[in-house]
Amino acid sequence: MSSDVSGVAGGFRSAGAKGSIRIFDTTLRDGEQAPGASLTIAEKLEVARQLVRLDVDVIEAGFPAASPGDWEAVHRIAQETRGVAVAGLARCKDGDPQRAVEALRVAERPHLHVFISTSEIHLQHQIRMSREEALAEAVKWVRYGRQELGRDAELEFSAMDATRSDPDYLMQVVEAVVEAGATTVNLPDTVGYAMPTEFGPLIRRAVDLVGRDAVISVHCHDDLGFAVANTITAIQNGARQVEVTINGIGERAGNASLEEVVMALATRSAAIGGHTTGVVTEQIVPTSRLVSYLTGFTVQPNKAIVGRNAFAHESGIHQDGVLKNPLNFEIMTPQSVGLNSNRLTIGKLSGRRGLQDKLKSMGFDIQGEALDVVYRAAIALADQKKEVTDADLEAIVGQQASGNVSLPDAPVALEGWSVTSSHGGSSQGNVALRLAGEALTAEGTGNGPVDALYGAVDAAVEPTLGWHPQLVDYEIRAVSGGEDAQGQVTVRARRSSDDGASESVTGHGLSTNIIEASLEAYVHALEKLLADESVTAATPASATP
Numbered sequence: 001m002s003s004d005v006s007g008v009a010g011g012f013r014s015a016g017a018k019g020s021i022r023i024f025d026t027t028l029r030d031g032e033q034a035p036g037a038s039l040t041i042a043e044k045l046e047v048a049r050q051l052v053r054l055d056v057d058v059i060e061a062g063f064p065a066a067s068p069g070d071w072e073a074v075h076r077i078a079q080e081t082r083g084v085a086v087a088g089l090a091r092c093k094d095g096d097p098q099r100a101v102e103a104l105r106v107a108e109r110p111h112l113h114v115f116i117s118t119s120e121i122h123l124q125h126q127i128r129m130s131r132e133e134a135l136a137e138a139v140k141w142v143r144y145g146r147q148e149l150g151r152d153a154e155l156e157f158s159a160m161d162a163t164r165s166d167p168d169y170l171m172q173v174v175e176a177v178v179e180a181g182a183t184t185v186n187l188p189d190t191v192g193y194a195m196p197t198e199f200g201p202l203i204r205r206a207v208d209l210v211g212r213d214a215v216i217s218v219h220c221h222d223d224l225g226f227a228v229a230n231t232i233t234a235i236q237n238g239a240r241q242v243e244v245t246i247n248g249i250g251e252r253a254g255n256a257s258l259e260e261v262v263m264a265l266a267t268r269s270a271a272i273g274g275h276t277t278g279v280v281t282e283q284i285v286p287t288s289r290l291v292s293y294l295t296g297f298t299v300q301p302n303k304a305i306v307g308r309n310a311f312a313h314e315s316g317i318h319q320d321g322v323l324k325n326p327l328n329f330e331i332m333t334p335q336s337v338g339l340n341s342n343r344l345t346i347g348k349l350s351g352r353r354g355l356q357d358k359l360k361s362m363g364f365d366i367q368g369e370a371l372d373v374v375y376r377a378a379i380a381l382a383d384q385k386k387e388v389t390d391a392d393l394e395a396i397v398g399q400q401a402s403g404n405v406s407l408p409d410a411p412v413a414l415e416g417w418s419v420t421s422s423h424g425g426s427s428q429g430n431v432a433l434r435l436a437g438e439a440l441t442a443e444g445t446g447n448g449p450v451d452a453l454y455g456a457v458d459a460a461v462e463p464t465l466g467w468h469p470q471l472v473d474y475e476i477r478a479v480s481g482g483e484d485a486q487g488q489v490t491v492r493a494r495r496s497s498d499d500g501a502s503e504s505v506t507g508h509g510l511s512t513n514i515i516e517a518s519l520e521a522y523v524h525a526l527e528k529l530l531a532d533e534s535v536t537a538a539t540p541a542s543a544t545p
């Protein structure tokens with residue numbers, strides 16, 4: 001049996017962890033399972049690169065057996081990512097672990113993650129197995145993984161719905177999988193049901209049972225708002241891996257948020273057994289903004305650590321106190337999480353190098369062609385706007401990361417539009433666009449200018465494609481303050497021919513003209529729908545953990 005743990009003050013250090021607690025990021029797997037959060041392969045790669053900058057210990061890249069798109073994403077991330085372990089999830093069911101192993105083999109540090117339910121309710125009503133059968137499957141697939149990936153690979157087993165399982169049976173499973181070669185045993189609070197006072201003792205029991213031979217991990221959902229509290233309690237009771245997501249996104253109410261757990265450890269380490277993580281905390285805000293931008297999931301303003309108001313002091317008493325000494329009202333500095341309030345002065349004569357340095361200070365390491373794209377957009381914006389702020393730059397970087405930049409060989413190019421709209425009447429719009437080289441024009445009417453233009457795009461592409469984008473969601477926000485602020489539009493759309501059966505894609509638009517931003521976002525979504533191979537294929541409901 002592998003003894004992949006080493007002694008540190010207050011417990012065991014997890015293998016491959018940069019601090020005493022191993023940070024297992026599951027934004028690209030559980031986070032992406034949140035309804036409407038689906039990402040393209042290119043977007044997943046962009047998030048994975050940012051997670052490397054953040055210096056997490058493990059990136060759970062997806063669920064390879066769920067769809068060819070998921071397999072490809074895990075495989076590409078395993079191939080291209082270095083300095084971090086890459087995990088793939090698999091049910092303990094013939095076919096799943098084999099697909100995961102195939103996708104992960106190329107990783108520098110493969111981390112196979114297999115799971116099966118252990119609660120009575122799931123055994124009877126979901127997987128329809130007896131306790132003995134589930135235990136046998138768990139052992140079988142842990143053994144398989146160990147045999148396929150060799151002695152040194154990380155092999156994790158999760159007992160799904162652990163917190164609603166009979167604890168005696170759960171401990172039997174935990175012992176058996178460690179005996180079979182699991183190096184990490186994860187006890188998820190799958191439905192966010194546990195109270196910290198119950199979860200702590202459960203984790204302590206598992207640590208006492210197998211903690212010398214395996215890392216005990218936790219994975220907490222937030223249905224009752226206890227995900228972070230349960231995660232911290234678990235660390236205090238001997239867990240050495242925590243499974244978390246950026247901005248807390250995930251199934252239903254989401255998962256424990258990485259930024260909250262990491263900053264709790266950074267700020268209150270002494271109260272949490274002296275534990276540490278290797279996360280580069282200054283990368284937290286850039287990572288949060290990137291994930292929010294690409295998934296289209298806005299972060300609530302009062303969200304701990306990464307919300308726009310998390311460091312804003314409104315009342316006179318607080319402002320006065322912070323000016324006298326920030327420690328009066330701040331328990332951590334905005335800089336420590338990468339929040340940079342400097343204004344950038346950029347004009348037509350600003351240099352590429354100066355912009356690159358500025359982006360670096362904001363946590364974005366951008367080079368080569370990507371830097372050219374951001375530079376051109378920033379200079380163009382400087383022509384239209386009095387002041388280009390950090391928020392503007394962040395939005396431009398997000399635009400570049402999502403692939404929404406005008407390239408000469410793009411499959412769809414917006415060439416012109418006009419719209420008329422008046423109080424009490426309908427709106428008329430027309431668009432001119434190029435679809436795979438063919439020039440198309442059409443008109444549309446609607447109850448507002450955006451509706452009219454979207455109708456015009458639909459009318460232009462329908463005869464060629466046999467479908468048009470169907471809007472699922474539309475959101476607009478001002479990137480920064482002021483009359484000349486840029487409008488950032490995020491839309492979600494799917495093919496009109498899909499009858500709502502497939503995943504939607506996210507499109508982005510950014511402009512000082514909100515009609516232009518709206519149209520750009522719609523055309524971007526159209527482009528993604530056209531690029532079939534890059535759209536994450538729908539995950540069969542039965543395969544979703």
Ligand code: KIV
Binds near residue numbers: 188189
């Ligand atoms: O919530 C859960 O139980 C999971 C497991 C697959 C780890 O996501």
Ligand code: ZN
Binds near residue numbers: 030190219251
């Ligand atoms: Zn989960």
